[in-house]
Amino acid sequence: MAAAICCFHWTCLIGTLQAADLTAKDLKALYLFNFAKFTKWGGTQKDKTAGPITIGILGTIQFNDRLALIDGKRFGKKSVLVKTFHSLDQARRECQILFIGDTPLGLSDILDTLRGSSILTVSEQKNFARRGGMVELYLEGNIQGKQRLVFDVNLSTLKEEDLSLNSRVLKLANKRIR
Amino acid sequence: MPNPLIQCVAFLCCSGRYQNLVSRKIVLLALLFVAFCTEMQAQEDDIIASDSLPLEEAPEEETFFDPNSLSFEDLMAVEVTSASKKVQSVARAATAIHVITNEEIRRSGATSIAEVLRLAPGFFVARADSRNHAVAGRGLANLTTNKLLVLIDGRSVYSPTFSGVFWDVQDIMLEDVARIEVIRGPGATLWGANAVNGVVNVITKPAIDTQGTLISGGGGTVERGFFSARYGFPLGDQINARLYGKYTDHDSLEATMAGPHTDGFYRWLGGGRIDWDYSEFGSVTLQGDVYRNRQSQFWQQPITAPPLFEDLTSDGTMSGGNVLSRWQHTLSDESELSVQMYFDRAVRDQSIYRQSLNTYDLEAQHRFAWGERQEIIWGTGARVFSDSWTRTSSLTSIQNPERQHELFNIFVQDEITLIEDRLSFMAGTKLEHNDFTGYEIQPSVRLLWTPSDEQSFWLSASRAMRTPGRAEADAIVNQRIVGGIPAGPFFPGIPPTLIQIVGSSDFDAEELIAYEAGLRSKFGESIALDLSVFYNSYQDLRTVEAIGTADVSNAPAYAVQQFSFFNNRQGDIYGAELALTFDLTDWWRLRPSYSLSVPNTEASAANVSTSTSDNAYPVHQVGLYSLMDLPGDLHLDLYGRWIDEVEILTVQTVIDPFNLPGITRFPSYFSLDARLAWNPFGNRNVELAIVGQNLLDDAHPEYAWEVFTPQLTEVPRSAYVKLTVSF
Numbered sequence: 001m002a003a004a005i006c007c008f009h010w011t012c013l014i015g016t017l018q019a020a021d022l023t024a025k026d027l028k029a030l031y032l033f034n035f036a037k038f039t040k041w042g043g044t045q046k047d048k049t050a051g052p053i054t055i056g057i058l059g060t061i062q063f064n065d066r067l068a069l070i071d072g073k074r075f076g077k078k079s080v081l082v083k084t085f086h087s088l089d090q091a092r093r094e095c096q097i098l099f100i101g102d103t104p105l106g107l108s109d110i111l112d113t114l115r116g117s118s119i120l121t122v123s124e125q126k127n128f129a130r131r132g133g134m135v136e137l138y139l140e141g142n143i144q145g146k147q148r149l150v151f152d153v154n155l156s157t158l159k160e161e162d163l164s165l166n167s168r169v170l171k172l173a174n175k176r177i178r
Numbered sequence: 179m180p181n182p183l184i185q186c187v188a189f190l191c192c193s194g195r196y197q198n199l200v201s202r203k204i205v206l207l208a209l210l211f212v213a214f215c216t217e218m219q220a221q222e223d224d225i226i227a228s229d230s231l232p233l234e235e236a237p238e239e240e241t242f243f244d245p246n247s248l249s250f251e252d253l254m255a256v257e258v259t260s261a262s263k264k265v266q267s268v269a270r271a272a273t274a275i276h277v278i279t280n281e282e283i284r285r286s287g288a289t290s291i292a293e294v295l296r297l298a299p300g301f302f303v304a305r306a307d308s309r310n311h312a313v314a315g316r317g318l319a320n321l322t323t324n325k326l327l328v329l330i331d332g333r334s335v336y337s338p339t340f341s342g343v344f345w346d347v348q349d350i351m352l353e354d355v356a357r358i359e360v361i362r363g364p365g366a367t368l369w370g371a372n373a374v375n376g377v378v379n380v381i382t383k384p385a386i387d388t389q390g391t392l393i394s395g396g397g398g399t400v401e402r403g404f405f406s407a408r409y410g411f412p413l414g415d416q417i418n419a420r421l422y423g424k425y426t427d428h429d430s431l432e433a434t435m436a437g438p439h440t441d442g443f444y445r446w447l448g449g450g451r452i453d454w455d456y457s458e459f460g461s462v463t464l465q466g467d468v469y470r471n472r473q474s475q476f477w478q479q480p481i482t483a484p485p486l487f488e489d490l491t492s493d494g495t496m497s498g499g500n501v502l503s504r505w506q507h508t509l510s511d512e513s514e515l516s517v518q519m520y521f522d523r524a525v526r527d528q529s530i531y532r533q534s535l536n537t538y539d540l541e542a543q544h545r546f547a548w549g550e551r552q553e554i555i556w557g558t559g560a561r562v563f564s565d566s567w568t569r570t571s572s573l574t575s576i577q578n579p580e581r582q583h584e585l586f587n588i589f590v591q592d593e594i595t596l597i598e599d600r601l602s603f604m605a606g607t608k609l610e611h612n613d614f615t616g617y618e619i620q621p622s623v624r625l626l627w628t629p630s631d632e633q634s635f636w637l638s639a640s641r642a643m644r645t646p647g648r649a650e651a652d653a654i655v656n657q658r659i660v661g662g663i664p665a666g667p668f669f670p671g672i673p674p675t676l677i678q679i680v681g682s683s684d685f686d687a688e689e690l691i692a693y694e695a696g697l698r699s700k701f702g703e704s705i706a707l708d709l710s711v712f713y714n715s716y717q718d719l720r721t722v723e724a725i726g727t728a729d730v731s732n733a734p735a736y737a738v739q740q741f742s743f744f745n746n747r748q749g750d751i752y753g754a755e756l757a758l759t760f761d762l763t764d765w766w767r768l769r770p771s772y773s774l775s776v777p778n779t780e781a782s783a784a785n786v787s788t789s790t791s792d793n794a795y796p797v798h799q800v801g802l803y804s805l806m807d808l809p810g811d812l813h814l815d816l817y818g819r820w821i822d823e824v825e826i827l828t829v830q831t832v833i834d835p836f837n838l839p840g841i842t843r844f845p846s847y848f849s850l851d852a853r854l855a856w857n858p859f860g861n862r863n864v865e866l867a868i869v870g871q872n873l874l875d876d877a878h879p880e881y882a883w884e885v886f887t888p889q890l891t892e893v894p895r896s897a898y899v900k901l902t903v904s905f
Contacts, residue, residue: 022256030253033245037386038455040416073245076389076412148254166416166455167508168384172254 024139025063027149028124031137033070035120036080036097038169042162043118045096052079056095056119058088058110059103092117099123100133107131118161129154129177134163140174150174244861249356249387272604272624272636274300274362274696274710276757280383283352285805285815287853287869289401289426291380292345294352296819297803298360299771300710300755301376302795304824304844304881307441307891308400308431309346309473312794312881315362315376316712317751317775318719319795319824321883325374325644325690327365331382331465333502333520336372338563338583339535341647347471347496347524349447351406351422353392353902356383362755363712364642364692366620367606368555370587374642374690375714384463385410385418385453391905398869398898402427402442416455423448430474432877432892441891443473460507460515468499477530477886479573480659480676482736487658490571494528512547530886531576532569538562548592555606556590565648573886577652577681583613602626610643614651615687618643632700644688650720650743655679655885659736673733678740679722685743689717704761711754718745721781749779769803796822796846811857818850826882842890847878865902872896 022030036053057067064084071082085091088105091098092114100110100123107125111132114121121128122135129136129152136154139147152175153165170176276298288294292311296303302319304312314323322342328335330350335343358380365373389410397403404427410420424447430440449467477490502520509515522537541559548554567579591606607621622640629635657677665671696710721744728737753775760768775795801819808814823846855867872878877892 022253027253027256030245030248031250034250034253037246038250040455069243070245073243075246076386076410076418078412148256150254167461167506168455169250170508171514172250 023066024147024149025066026069028063028137029066029069031149031151032082032097032099032122033073033075033080034169035122035135035165036078037075038166039097039120040164040166041096041118041120042164044116045118046162048096052081053097054081054083054095056091056098057082057084057101058086058091058098059101059105061099061101088113092119095119097122100125100128107133116161118163120163121157129175132157134158134161152177246387246389247862249383272602272626272638272696273365274694274712274755276300276360276362276708278358278360280353280355280357282803282805283355283358285813285853285855286803286817287815287851287867287871289352289404290345291348291350291352291358294358295360295378296801297817298358298362299708299757299801300362300773300799301360302799302821304821305431305891305893306881306883307889308428309441309443309471310883311345313343313345313378314795315360316714316753317777317795318375319881321881323375324647325372325688326376326378327369327373328378328380329369330380331502332504332518333500333522333539334537334561337524337535337647338537338585339533339565339648341372341644341650344496344524344526346443346473347445347469347498349424349426349445349469350380350382350467351408351424353394353406354382354388354408354420354422356381356387362710363638363694363714364620364622364640364690366642367589367591367608367622367640370559370585370589370608371610371612371618371620371643371645371687374644374688382451382465385420385451386455388420389418392902393904394900394902396867396898396900397427398896400429400431400871400894400896401898402429404900413452417452419450419452421448421450430891432894434879434890434892435888440474441476441889443471445469445471460505463504463506464501465503466499466501469497471496475528476889477573478658478888479530479571480656481572482659482674486661486674490529490573492529494526496524496526496528498522498524509546514545515542516544517542527569530571530573531567533565533567535563535565538564551595553593553595554590555593556588558588559586561585563648573656575654575656576649577654581648581652583648584611585613586611600628612645614646614683614685615643618645618687634698636694636696638692638694640692640694642690642692644690646685646687646743650681650685651683652681653679654681657885662734662737665734671734673730673735673737675728675737675739678738680725680740680742682742682744685720686718686745688719688745691715691717706759708757708759709754711752713750713752715750716779717748719747719749719779720744721746747779747781749777751775751777751779765807767805769801769805771799771801771803773799794824794826796824798822811860813853813855813857815853815855816850817852818848820846820848821880822846824881827884842882844879844881847880848874849878850874863904867900867902868897869900870895870897 032055036055067082070080073080083095088110097120100121121133122137123133124137134154134157136152137149140150151173153170153173154177156178158165278294278297282297283294286294286297292303292313295301295313301315306312306321310321312319312321312323314326318325320342322340324341328343335348337344358378361377363376365377369377388408392408395405404425406422406424408420408422413419427444428442430442447467447469451463451465454462473494475494478487479490480486481488500520500522504516504518506516519540525534539561541557543555543557545555562582562584564582567576570576587608587610589606589608591604593602593604595602604624607619610618620641620643622638624636624638627635657679659674659676662672662674692712692714694710694712699707722741723744725740725742728739730737753773755773757771762768774797776797799821804816806814824844825841827841850873851871852873853867853869855865857865872893872895877894879890879892882890
């Protein structure tokens with residue numbers, strides 16, 4: 001709540017009055033786009049991010065039909081490509097962001113395989129960030145039944161993989177896990 | 179390896195989509211064919227796509243949707259229920275704040291920052307001529323309203339010389355403004371002195387949100403021609419930049435005095451911004467602007483020969499620029515540091531004076547959580563003003579033509595959460611030192627109660643000071659020579675008398691103690707209400723009083739009667755502001771507003787020729803803003819308003835030799851602006867708009883200069899067309 005109240009006088013983050021018709025599914029796709037926009041890749045990905053940013057989808061997800069909102073879209077001179085993968089090895093080779101959906105593979109196996117690949121991992125699985133994932137998306141509700149899509153980030157995994165999220169985005173995170 | 183066949187088909191698809199030459203079926207067939215070709219290609223390049231699945235074909239609206247059009251912050255604010263819903267979060271601020279969004283700015287048809295502020299409920303905006311506006315909140319308006327603080331990206335544009343904002347040089351690329359936060363009432367604890375009756379915070383978009391090219395241009399009857407262009411581009415990894423330029427050619431408004439007195443202007447400005455985002459070292463912003471403004475002017479200065487005044491009509495040139503850098507660093511989850519510095523130079527070069535002013539500013543702010551329940555913001559800042567007057571006239575001159583003066587401040591505010599998400603209390607104060615009145619202390623306390631996410635109530639009490647400007651301390655204004663009475667056989671005669679206003683180092687700060695309360699509430703999905711009430715108690719308001727008796731050493735040629743500034747006016751102003759939001763349907767939104775400001779101030783000295791009229795601010799103002807999205811990608815926006823009468827002391831009346839109060843009345847008026855926009859391609863990349871302003875009468879007066887010129891201009895009905903293209 002504190003953050004919502006006029007704080008830094010030149011960057012007042014007061015509840016915006018933007019109007020849009022967006023569902024949770026739309027938001028999940030748009031968040032992925034913004035993660036592509038606001039991530040700086042290091043490590044083995046450093047040279048690969050000159051081209052389009054590939055967002056991989058592993059397993060089945062609920063918002064598959066909303067990916068068209070972001071697929072092929074540009075920000076600045078870069079563009080975003082969305083690709084669905086069934087092979088983790090292939091995903092490891094090709095994408096910069098991987099959204100982990102429902103998959104028979106175990107989460108710890110997936111994260112082990114991805115170690116050292118400098119891929120930004122995103123998932124809705126419970127405790128994803130605490131278990132070594134990077135960005136965990138979830139809906140946070142209030143007593144009126146209204147919900148907002150929020151996310152936690154794991155700062156130490158990001159650091160290990162030589163990834164940095166823009167400070168503007170880090171500021172928006174609900175929890176920053178160390 | 180591009181397949182020529184795919185390229186050819188893709189071209190066919192595109193041209194079909196845009197020109198409607200090819201039917202949908204053919205487009206679909208073509209797409210299937212492309213998909214087939216891609217599949218074939220993929221099989222040839224065996225490794226690549228063997229395991230990846232193509233995405234379903236996107237509906238047209240999604241193909242056109244620009245995910246950059248909503249910032250991450252916007253998305254985070256979206257409330258989702260199971261189904262799709264409207265977003266309308268209630269601002270949880272314990273202050274009377276109204277946010278004007280980028281969309282509202284665009285759809286208002288306004289072409290300057292001052293005109294945009296007409297959208298803010300409880301604000302009064304009135305035009306005195308083509309480029310000068312009186313802008314005020316809650317009362318005590320003036321052409322340079324001295325109780326309103328205005329910041330553009332954290333840079334104060336309040337003139338420390340004339341105590342007010344020169345709206346003629348405040349321009350910006352309106353398309354790149356993220357939002358304008360308009361705060362009614364005092365904000366001195368955070369923003370410092372002169373944030374007495376309001377604060378306006380213009381915030382431009384970060385460079386990453388303005389990538390690509392935007393070109394707009396147009397022209398019309400009063401807005402003779404305008405053109406602006408912006409180009410945003412990445413400079414490197416996590417470094418983004420934009421450059422912009424803007425040109426405006428503005429015609430004169432309707433002059434009521436005979437003669438070739440015009441007030442048109444042309445102005446160009448340009449600038450840019452670079453944002454460098456680093457997670458470890460925080461983010462760095464570097465931005466700057468330059469401008470030049472050439473304007474037709476008309477002043478009258480006193481002379482001793484009849485008719486005792488002469489016209490000055492040469493053009494004035496206002497120019498300047500600024501550079502600002504800001505570093506924001508997140509030290510930890512709960513701690514954030516921000517350091518900002520800027521340099522600003524403003525030159526006003528006109529026949530009555532030429533002043534150049536350099537401003538140097540450095541401020542730092544730190545916000546951190548203290549324990550579980552408290553959040554503390556504290557900061558400090560210093561600002562140095564250095565001015566130089568290289569021309570004066572018989573109308574205005576200055577003591578100490580070069581002077582440097584400084585401002586130092588330190589502030590702290592603590593926000594204590596009493597009940598999580600429900601009840602919080604804020605207390606803070608600012609201690610500020612200025613060279614004219616010394617230390618000023620400006621505390622405030624606020625209480626915010628949010629019984630539910632749909633409702634909030636707030637209470638506040640605060641003190642704010644309006645500190646004297648350089649002109650009030652050092653300027654000499656030879657206002658006018660009033661005609662004498664020649665000597666007769668039995669009458670010694672009265673010589674013509676020069677009314678001279680001299681600055682005073684004894685003039686003290688004006689004080690406000692304000693009590694405010696507010697309520698914000700949502701009713702269902704489509705109605706929101708924002709109500710605030712205030713009681714402002716003012717002490718030591720400025721008066722203009724005669725000093726001694728007239729100096730007759732030059733009689734019978736002329737005598738001189740000096741006046742100066744004193745603090746002998748006090749009283750109160752109470753009022754209320756109501757703003758409603760009705761989202762009637764998906765395509766029609768209504769925003770009615772009403773504001774009330776009832777003044778009751780009184781001068782305590784007998785010998786007062788007041789410089790500020792109580793009634794220079796309308797008691798009642800009513801506004802109705804309607805935004806409609808019509809079929810065929812048309813948008814119709816209407817802004818109707820009724821403004822109560824105002825009364826202003828103008829040149830002719832202030833000079834009354836017997837100090838009789840004389841006032842020029844500006845009658846109430848009803849006015850309507852309309853804008854019709856068409857997006858021929860269904861998205862905002864191309865927009866053609868036609869705008870009509872002040873449609874309900876041929877011309878009406880809104881405000882006038884209190885000094886320097888007797889000219890009275892009227893705001894005419896006008897129209898312009900505008901084309902905006904972005905890619």
